[in-house]
Amino acid sequence: MIAAISAARLGAEVTVLEGGDRIGRKILSTGNGKCNFTNKKMDNTCFRSNTTADISPFLNKFGVEDTLAFFASLQMLYKEKHGYFYPASEQASTVLDVLRFEIESHAARITVLTACKARTLTYQKNGTVKVQCGTESFMFDRVILACGSKASPKTGSDGTGYQLLRSLKCGCQIEEVVPALVQLRCKEDYLKAVAGVRVEGKVTLTIEGKVVGDEQGEIQLTDYGVSGIPVFQVSRFASYGCVKGQKVQVHLDVMPGMDAEAFMQYMSQRKEKLGERTMEQFCAGLLNKKLCMQFCKMAGISLEQPVAKVPQKAWNQFVALFKKWTLHVDKPNGFDMAQVCAGGLSMKEIDSHFAMKKCPSVYVVGELLDVDGICGGYNLQWAWTSGYLAGQYATLD
Numbered sequence: 001m002i003a004a005i006s007a008a009r010l011g012a013e014v015t016v017l018e019g020g021d022r023i024g025r026k027i028l029s030t031g032n033g034k035c036n037f038t039n040k041k042m043d044n045t046c047f048r049s050n051t052t053a054d055i056s057p058f059l060n061k062f063g064v065e066d067t068l069a070f071f072a073s074l075q076m077l078y079k080e081k082h083g084y085f086y087p088a089s090e091q092a093s094t095v096l097d098v099l100r101f102e103i104e105s106h107a108a109r110i111t112v113l114t115a116c117k118a119r120t121l122t123y124q125k126n127g128t129v130k131v132q133c134g135t136e137s138f139m140f141d142r143v144i145l146a147c148g149s150k151a152s153p154k155t156g157s158d159g160t161g162y163q164l165l166r167s168l169k170c171g172c173q174i175e176e177v178v179p180a181l182v183q184l185r186c187k188e189d190y191l192k193a194v195a196g197v198r199v200e201g202k203v204t205l206t207i208e209g210k211v212v213g214d215e216q217g218e219i220q221l222t223d224y225g226v227s228g229i230p231v232f233q234v235s236r237f238a239s240y241g242c243v244k245g246q247k248v249q250v251h252l253d254v255m256p257g258m259d260a261e262a263f264m265q266y267m268s269q270r271k272e273k274l275g276e277r278t279m280e281q282f283c284a285g286l287l288n289k290k291l292c293m294q295f296c297k298m299a300g301i302s303l304e305q306p307v308a309k310v311p312q313k314a315w316n317q318f319v320a321l322f323k324k325w326t327l328h329v330d331k332p333n334g335f336d337m338a339q340v341c342a343g344g345l346s347m348k349e350i351d352s353h354f355a356m357k358k359c360p361s362v363y364v365v366g367e368l369l370d371v372d373g374i375c376g377g378y379n380l381q382w383a384w385t386s387g388y389l390a391g392q393y394a395t396l397d
């Protein structure tokens, strides 16, 4: 949508081919229905890729300020909360509406065809591109592929973008596509006992014993594993680890406010004060009850046991669990549950204008590329950045 607008603003005649019954459906699901459309903190560290270490040249050309100016030009008021930007209405539908109305205001230049799913692309010798949609075919001077990934396929992005890239038969490299910003399923059966618990904590992800990421925030425990923003932030690395059959673990620190030593000291003092109580009574006021009870169980301590009588070894085990509770990741949830995908068309396949080096009149943008942002408005920013610039370049090149 943004590519169509930027191209039309420069005078291009644009046709939007949308496979679904309406354009921009995914926007409605974003930011829990509020659409976190960009973020004040915007640099390379907020993005991951297998094939580029630096997307800042693109962000320098169309970054946060440009995004805000663009939406201001569509007369959308917005608000900022701790650096996260939302429409002032706090309704994701507002973002979709203003984009739709802008497209409609360029009706002389932009034609939108819905229920028109592109199936194959054929690159002609003269550089024009034939797009086959069912029995209908179209010829274009330039094509911008903005098909998304295969995350949340019910919103339209069902992975056919990768098929379109392959149909060009140019041998382009597509990096393995895995779910990212997604819940992680763990092997521990006992998680059922703590399902529904939400706890502030730090998640550290290790692969083959090596730390690959950590993040603090609200951890959500489910009957099958772990969820919540800190889990989402490290999930793409876990997904790749699982695909490679590596040992993937998450270590939860549910007492992030105290270092291990301070926590141990605190627990010893608490034990001295409450030594007569049973373990169940001792845990009251410590942390979420279900979680404390589970930690007792894991340390082999009966809830009826008086605290003072808990053997030292079991006590140490119990205390240690609060600072390092290790879960073994089986696999991520599927693409249907993922907010985005990692992987996609290698960034080495495109030039600085988002044009494919092997098929220069085909431009590729958004999530279809091998760039994934962390939670916080970064994936939409990547869609705005790449879409806006590709719309301009496709018109001017």
Ligand SMILES: Cc1cc2nc3c(=O)[nH]c(=O)nc-3n(C[C@H](O)[C@H](O)[C@H](O)COP(=O)(O)OP(=O)(O)OC[C@H]3O[C@@H](n4cnc5c(N)ncnc54)[C@H](O)[C@@H]3O)c2cc1C
Pocket: 017, 018, 019, 020, 022, 023, 024, 025, 026, 027, 029, 030, 031, 032, 035, 036, 037, 038, 116, 117, 118, 119, 146, 147, 148, 149, 151, 152, 155, 156, 157, 158, 159, 160, 161, 164, 338, 339, 340, 365, 366, 367, 368, 376, 377, 378, 379, 380, 381, 383
């Ligand atoms: C639940 C959820 C919440 C999210 N929240 C946020 C958030 O708050 N902030 C943020 O920055 N990001 C968020 N994201 C991620 C963000 O929405 C995506 O990264 C972004 O929409 C990607 O834009 P895109 O244009 O590349 O692809 P998409 O938005 O997926 O759009 C692709 C479009 O192409 C169409 N299409 C696909 N294949 C074909 C074909 N063969 N022919 C014709 N049409 C086709 C699809 O129907 C779709 O309309 C969220 C994602 C989800 C699922």
